[in-house]
Amino acid sequence: xxxxxxxxxxxxxxxxxxxxxxxxxxxxxxxxxxxxxxxxxxxxxxxxxxxxxxxxxxxxxxxxxxxxxxxxxxxxxxxxxxxxxxxxxxxxxxxxxxxxxxxxxxxxxxxxxxx
Numbered sequence: 183x184x185x186x187x188x189x190x191x192x193x194x195x196x197x198x199x200x201x202x203x204x205x206x207x208x209x210x211x212x213x214x215x216x217x218x219x220x221x222x223x224x225x226x227x228x229x230x231x232x233x234x235x236x237x238x239x240x241x242x243x244x245x246x247x248x249x250x251x252x253x254x255x256x257x258x259x260x261x262x263x264x265x266x267x268x269x270x271x272x273x274x275x276x277x278x279x280x281x282x283x284x285x286x287x288x289x290x291x292x293x294x295x296x297x
Contacts (some may be wrong), residue, residue, distance in 0.1 A: 221244070
C-alpha cells in the first residue's frame with residue numbers, strides 16, 4: 183500500500199537533523215553510527231507526512247520498537263526515556279515548521295513582487 187500523505191525532505195534536511203541532534207539518536211541519546219533509520223514521528227499509517235518536521239534520524243532499535251505507535255506514549259514507556267530529549271524533539275518539530283512557513287512567506291513575497 184502506498185500512502186500519499188504529502189511532503190518530502192532533502193538530503194540536506196537530513197544532514198540538518200543529524201546536526202540538530204548532535205549525531206545522537208533523539209530517543210536513546212546514543213551516537214548514531216554510519217547506518218541509521220529515519221523515523222516518522224507520526225507514522226504514515228496514522229496520518230503523518232514526509233515533511234522534515236515529522237522525520238528524525240534514529241537508531242534501528244528505537245525505530246523498530248516504535249513502529250507506528252504514538253511517539254509520546256511509546257517513548258515515555260522506554261527505559262531510555264528522557265524529558266530533555268522529548269523537549270528537543272518538540273523543538274525540532276516546531277523549528278522546522280516555522281522554517282517552512284517562512285520559506286513559503288518569502289516565496290509568496292517574491293511572486294507578488296514579480297507581478
